[in-house]
Amino acid sequence: MAIVLIFASFLFAIAILYLRENQFRLAFIKACIIHGCLIIFSTELLSLTRSLDFTHVASFWLITSLVNFSVLWNCYRKLPANRTFKLKSNFETLDRASQISIAVTIAVLLISLITALIAPPNNWDSMTYHMPRVMHWIQNRTVAHYPTHSLRQISFPPGAAYIVTHLQILAGGDRFANCVQWLSFVGSIFGISLLTKKLVGEQAQWISLVLCASIPMAIAQSTTTQTDLVTSFWLVCFTYFLFASPDFKSNLFWMIGSLGLALVTKPTAIIFGIPLFVVFGFLTFRRSFIQNSSVIKSCLNTVKVCSIVGLGSLTFPIWSWLRNAQTLNQFLGTDMGTRSEVNSLPELISIFLKNLSLNLTLPGLRQFITLIHEYFLKVDVNKPALTLGNPVVAFSTIRTSPLNLLFPMEDSVANPIHLILGVVAVSYLWSSYFRRADQKLRLLLLSGAIATGYLLYCYLLKWQPWGNRLLLPLFILQTPIISYYLADCLKIRSNLSVKLTSLIGVVAILYALTPIRHPLVPLPNWSPYLAQGQSESILWLPRQQIYFGGSLKYLEITDRKIVDTVIDRDHCHTIGLISGEDDWEYPLWVLFNEKTSGNFRLKHVDVKNESAKLEPEFPDSELCAIVSTKGHIQSIP
Structure with missing residues (x-):
């Protein structure tokens, strides 16, 4: 190949x-x-x-x-x-x-x-x-x-x-x-x-x-x-x-x-x-x-x-x-409403605390943060200017159980151990003594850059329930600081070091085996939140079925019906698509490709946003069918 x-x-x-x-x-x-x-x-x-x-x-x-x-x-x-x-x-x-x-x-x-x-x-x-x-x-x-x-x-x-x-x-x-x-x-x-x-x-x-x-x-x-x-x-x-x-x-x-x-x-x-x-x-x-x-x-x-x-x-x-x-008309493109409108220190603290909660799975923490907003910050915990999304995904309503944040979901899984280790390590770094001043300076500069990056993130972007994935660079960059802390504290405790490394390793392997949308070993469906996105083991599923194995399993039937109708009934290979901003499109590409061995073309039609003025991918006169992600099919004579 x-x-x-x-x-x-x-x-x-x-x-x-x-x-x-x-x-x-x-x-x-x-x-x-x-x-x-x-x-x-x-x-x-x-x-x-x-x-x-x-x-x-x-x-x-x-x-x-x-x-x-x-x-x-x-x-x-x-x-x-x-x-x-x-x-x-x-x-x-x-x-x-x-x-x-x-x-x-x-x-x-x-x-x-x-x-x-x-x-x-x-x-x-x-x-x-x-x-x-x-x-x-x-x-x-x-x-x-x-x-x-x-x-x-x-x-x-x-x-x-x-x-x-x-x-x-x-x-x-x-x-x-x-x-x-x-x-x-x-x-x-x-x-x-x-x-x-x-x-x-x-x-x-x-x-x-x-x-x-x-x-x-x-x-x-x-x-x-x-x-x-x-x-x-x-x-x-x-x-x-x-x-x-x-x-x-x-x-x-x-x-x-x-x-x-x-x-x-x-x-x-x-x-x-x-x-x-x-x-x-x-x-x-x-x-x-x-x-x-x-x-x-x-x-x-x-x-x-x-x-x-x-x-x-x-x-x-x-x-x-x-x-x-x-x-x-903007270099960075559309921001999808993610830019925050922080105008005061209490509002910045609000986003700061809510982002921390994405990684801390302590029972009652979200309710405690809500009380801080109400009685001390005097800021609406779901203020639209600071929160991305509608009330359905607002801070006070999403995921009633903090344990849901521990599920291996690539959009929202928490890093509680690494957050706690990071905070402890930075505190230890700033309070400890280094024999080599240059080494101390470089680690302090790195910790300062990480802290500043987090504050900038809180200041510039609204809180979002899936925002923890955006913070991943900071979690990775803090690793040398945690390594210094553990190496310095465990250097004379070899048995403890072996046990800690083994424990972290076992947890890591479990996470690697059980990603919710494509697990090698699926987790038991004991949580309603888990059941919504849990897939069967990918070792036994056909590859085409895994595309739908996560969030929208029911969509496979609808998309296959669309593709079968367009190709088998209408013998159409140039298709127009009407969809929403967040609708699934890629499965249609996969199924059309499977059905036609790649002999098809697809483009968006009836576009209403700024991109409508752009040159079309191919002329509308070549279309023979228009489909929508809602399952509607319209043949074109």
Whole structure:
């Protein structure tokens, strides 16, 4: 299959970098950045001439693979004859807790990979806009905007979807669509362990592996086509290279690439990236001042370096931002009503507390926060200016049992252990004494960037019941701080360290086995909330049935009836679609493709929003049927 081309290129790049630097984890994240850059810019360039098709994409990756192979062969020939690798012996020298940490991490990653490959995309957002826009791009052979009922398909940052598009074109289907998030999970674990090694020490890096691999939201998202893990990975890369070397010049490309890839993936990268960029500016000034002792020269150097990184990273999202400005008159696209209207400190505290409650599953906590709003903050807990959604999903009514937040749902699962550990670790960090002042400074700067990112998030975005997934980058970035705390507190308590690592590992494996919408081992339906989205084991379900195995099982009958009627009765292969902003579209693409072996076209018709003015994907005169997501079918003579 042609999909081998992109994976071959990736593996060749890892091998090249590993041979040069002798660090596999660093080689992995650098290869990811290189290929992320290649995908973003090749997609945009191919789209200019409507060449985003199998022939051109396969040719691009064939050439890239051949170039990488030739470079690899040249590097291999220059290797010393006595070059050896001792991964096994290195593992055996580690203590018991570190060995368990590595073993658990590998187990979680393998289980998640199996799930990602067996289960097709069936997350809600995947059905409504993540995967449909990929299908429209492939059909149109360009990522140019098109008329759509769901503005999220064209206005939301496309970075992760570009990677899925390349995989979809080369594989001829969505078998590898979930692997983008899974690879980001692997990269986040590798990157955070390297960051921990740099900021804390050799021993703590192994603790960070299991801490990162056991974050429930990260595990849940690693088998979906959502974008929060991808965003987290690029921010982890930027943070690592930010602290990696006193000389920024050697890492400028990697910093520009990782930050740019984060910006083109999700708007939250701007919120969480700003504090990290400020840290970058501070460290640049500090290092420059130490070298030349001149404030003016240090300021000028800081402005120059920060401008290079900032402007360089903006070349990644600027293409989609310009399209948004042309279509929607705003660079970042439609915000879907998520922007907060905070006007006072009590309102900021309101969102701060409600977001904390998404990760704390204590009984009565939500009622306690409601009382604080009523008697102290004097703010309506469901104030529309601060809360996304209608009263059905308001803070005071959603999920009567806090245990529902523990279910492995990729939209809402809580991270209570990691939140508590994070708060304790930051408190310990600020009250502890470091022998190395520079190490203390770097960890304090990281903790400050995380705290600032959270405050910015609370200030800029409304509270939303599924908002915990947006906070995933902060949970991953706090791992080095928790690792320092645990390494410092448990360094003389080896038995306790083994027990804690084992406990966290068991919980992580359970989460990896039981994602609600595509479990290997389904949870018992003892909760009405769980029963709404619980799927049967994907080991026994046909792949086509798994698309509907989660939230909307009943939709399979309706969609199959639509497809059978249009194709069998009307013999129609050019279809118009009428849908709502949040209606499932991707299953129709899957079923039409199955029925016609890909010989069909589909576009949105009767569009009423700003995208209606755009050039149609194909003329209305070619339509022979119009369907709606409500099950209505209209034949066109």
